[in-house]
Amino acid sequence: MAKAMxxxxxxxxxxxxxxxxxxxxEVLNEDPEK
Structure with a gap:
């Protein structure tokens, strides 16, 4: 059980x-101009 946990x-x-x-x-792809 411990192994499963x-x-x-x-x-x-x-x-x-x-x-x-x-x-x-996502943040990096939002504004590629920066």
Missing amino acids: RTLGKVAEADEIERRLASVT
């Missing part, structure tokens, strides 16, 4: 990192 934690962490990367990319 650790795996879920890593997946959630990866999702969070992906979301942050996506939002940063």
Whole structure:
């Protein structure tokens, strides 16, 4: 059970990192002139 919880934690962490990367990319793509 602990192993499953650790795996879920890593997946959630990866999702969070992906979301942050996506939002940063969005901001960068919003105004390419800057």
